[in-house]
Amino acid sequence: MSDEEEIAFREMFPLVIGALIGITVLLIVVAMLIDSRTSANGVYIPAGETRTSVLMERLAPIGQVQYGEPEEVAVVEEDDAPVDPRSGQEVYDQVCAACHDTGAAGSPLLDAADEWEARLEERGFDGIVQSVIDGMGAMPPRGGDQDATDEELEASVEYILEEAGVSW
Ligand code: HEC
Incomplete structure (x- = not known):
């Protein structure tokens, strides 16, 4: 590198670093803004739900053990679909x-x-x-x-x- 090039480099270097830091900070701020709108304490809240409903869903038991007689289960009739009437x-x-x-x-x-x-x-x-x-x-x-x-x-x-x- 010639001296001139060296000087030019030293002038440019802080500018480039500064610009990169600026962009990084900007991205962090944008990310925080998006996060603060869609989540609370790291819990993602889809539109239409509340923090409580999301947590209840997460904490719900995955199954139940049942003793004794099984409960009546509604049986879905398979032939419910309307059929074209016959002549x-x-x-x-x-x-x-x-x-x-x-x-x-x-x-x-x-x-x-x-x-x-x-x-x-x-x-x-x-x-x-x-x-x-x-x-x-x-x-x-x-x-x-x-x-x-x-x-x-x-x-x-x-x-x-x-x-x-x-x-x-
Ligand atoms: C198992 C034999 C049998 C089948 C199958 C049957 N019928 Fe009949 N049907 C009879 C008999 C026997 C009578 C006379 C009953 C009496 O008068 O006591 C009768 C009577 C009738 C009558 C007169 C009813 C009245 O009020 O006088 C009509 C209308 C009739 N049937 C229509 C039908 C139609 C439509 C079908 C098909 C969807 C059908 N039947 C299937 C045996 C049958």
Whole structure:
């Protein structure tokens, strides 16, 4: 290094060090500011929580030992998801046809218009739908399909009446 370079270096050196110290102090101050807003005594407090709620969560027991009978556990039904309703014909084919296509156990046949008309006259449309829901004589409730909804059963009765050519 020449003398001139040496002098220039000695002039610059304190400036550079000074600037670095300045930046360091600035970063420390910024860090402290951020810390003081998000935590208390080193406990990080997420927005919407309090110092107490955070501490309670940390101190909560990780499990419990239970003696004696287990508590009742709520069982979640798996089939809760709503299923698209079946059409009247689908329900009829799957559930009702076994009897009403064959006349089993004295079931009125699908095409026995007189029979359906008489029942309609006696109880009305809603009445005969209710008979299917509740069951009647040899016909089990819901025609034996516990999963069939009221709407599906109503649609299947409509299907029967349409097929039999009975208006209501
Ligand atoms: C196990 C046989 C069986 C099945 C399955 C069955 N039914 Fe019936 N159903 C009968 C019999 C038997 C009767 C006559 C009952 C009586 O009059 O005592 C009847 C009567 C009816 C009636 C007349 C009710 C009234 O109030 O007079 C309707 C409507 C009917 N069924 C619709 C259906 C539909 C819709 C389904 C399918 C969801 C169905 N049935 C499934 C046997 C069955």
